[in-house]
Amino acid sequence: MEAMLDSGTAAGIKRIIVTGCGDSYSAAGAMRPALMQLSGIRACNTPDAIDFCRFYSDKKICKNYQPQEVLIIAVSFSGNSVQAAEALERANEMGAHSLLITRSSDSKAGAVAVHVFNVETPEGCNTPGLRSYYASLVALSAVGAYLGLCKGSLTESRFTEIKDQISDYVISFMAKINAIDDQMFDLAVKMKDLQKFEVIADWNEGFSAQFVEQKFIECGGVFCDHTTSEEFAHISFFQREPSTYGMVVMINAADPSFSRMRDTIGGCLKQHRPTLVVTDAAPQEFEVSPKKLDIPASFFEYFTSEKRDAESTEKPVFCQLPVAPEPWMSPLIDFIPGALLAGYQAAVNERFFFNGRYDFRNQIWSKDV
Template identity: 30%
Template sequence: MQEKSAMMQQIESIPALMKEIDEGLKKTAYRFTNRLGGRTYTKIILTGCGDSYCAALAAKFAFLQFTGMDAEAATVIELARVYERRHLVGNGHHMVVIVSNSGTVSRVIELAKRIRSMGGFVVAVTGNETSGLSQYADAVIKLEIPPFVYAPGVRSYCGCLCALYQMAISLGEYDGTLGSEKAGKIRAEITKLPDRMTSYLADWEIQADTYARKIKNASGYELVGSGSQYASACFGSAKSLETTGKPSIAQNTEDWFHMNFFIRDVYHMAVILIVNEAEGSVSRAEELIGVAEEMGRPLLCITDSEVLKAKEKLLTPGTQYEVLHALVQYLPAAMVFSNIGDMMGEVYFRAGKDHWAACAGGATIVNSKEIVLE
């Protein structure tokens, strides 16, 4: 039997990883809020680069739902180079959460330095407590992700998501938005997810392989979603680029009609739509499915809905809390692109050679010039 690819091995390890890090992250999040010392925060700004930004986009909705704070997800480059002081630190009641597994990316370190110089409050969510990011953070949420076979990051994304969600729950208890009983129920729902995901994995692998064979020769890929599932779409688009190297775009469900609808290569631009039954954009997703299929666009719908109709549909487990779907629905899309990359014989990240040699050792992201604005 042929050994599964490194990325597929990462994907299959996710339920076990979630179980392994669950208790530790609960305790870490509790210790974090316990050390806030009664200080009040009115706004949380979440950021990161690449996959970490996708995690910030997804978690924004958890902070909006579980806490009394306003929550915003913004790119690191905007926060470091564009935002003014009043938007970053407010009157001292803003919390800036910077997500970076390595903690060594130039731009996140630059941002942490800028926030600290303004007297703001920086939280680093990172796997590296001695990194440049951690050095300039007021608090560190440590990611304990055991080493694994190298591939485009799926385990690191899972770890970041889980950490941010536990942080949101603890902050909700801290500011009184969540009572301890409800917070306990949300945590229990997260704890149950790995076993539920495991029961779906075998079917996902079959369906992901089948769909991958249908779209392996596509000219490009669109990942579409709304709310926290737009974050899953962004993550899927990143995995598409890293594995296949083909053009890929993430789009929200509404703007697909305003822009992507007009792509000329109708039969060869594949669409993966990610939607859950409880979200408010389901009716728009139904319209998108109808229009795309009528056009002849290859489309796969990843959803927990039994009633949502699509010619190609991959079912995921539902959850009691709509915002938790982002902890699940990124995986099937990652499976699809893992399979396509294997079928193409592509090497992850183009192996950092030839035209892409500039990225060797992460040089393009860790050696960028830092400019710390006042």
């Protein structure tokens, strides 16, 4: 880490901006709480690349700090993102510190960045981007912890503890991966004929949901969007033919919006939507009486009267995850079940990824499509 950014420079950072495109943007947003908590820097933003490059003024970038107190991080696994390179150029031109998180130091963005953090992922299949996404998540948490260590908001023992916590947490998840993999394949078979999906999550898990959305589109070319537990009630609940939507709901027991998400799941089931719940909570935590709904005037009950076939005996599928040592760590694994489901749903329909451009069976890209 010292080779990436010397400790003296790191200690002087008071403002962080992280940007990227596609998966990298999702990683930046998912790790924003980690960056703020670990570094002790509250002035942290994660705009998408086009917003940062074309709409952020110098004043908005600095936010009352000096340019030399600002760290601008671009995430690009390939290092060849034009917008990532532009973001780093912007940092250099105004005198801020530019840092690239990548696997390819020798790249377009790598040539621009003053500081480079090479994640050095091993060789292997990365399509459609799960390994690179995970590497970006870990790298951003490492940057946050390193800044905190240099600034004195983390002790050396706490820095080491965080590293061990991440490792133990991921290992505990990997102990379940075979069962989760089988579960997602079985669910993909059941959801084989669905052409529309929606992913629901709140706060930083909303960026995990965004990543899962991206995988559904990239792998199978199906319609998919992501929303929050609140916006589901305001908008998505009124979609035509709701039973034709496959739902992926992501929620942790410690989340402040747990009661609202529980109602959202109830709304999905009332509309006969096939629903997967990715959670660290026990399934019984989602059982709720209509009298305890966390919504005015029993909203879902009102809009699902007996005339609308409200009564449903359907149950969601629960994918149980280990409890994260700290809430900001949950995005390190919570994207995996939904991403597996997206890949398998494409596979059982014999759809090559990226609109026919990638044959997942033999890991070959086609230039003929």
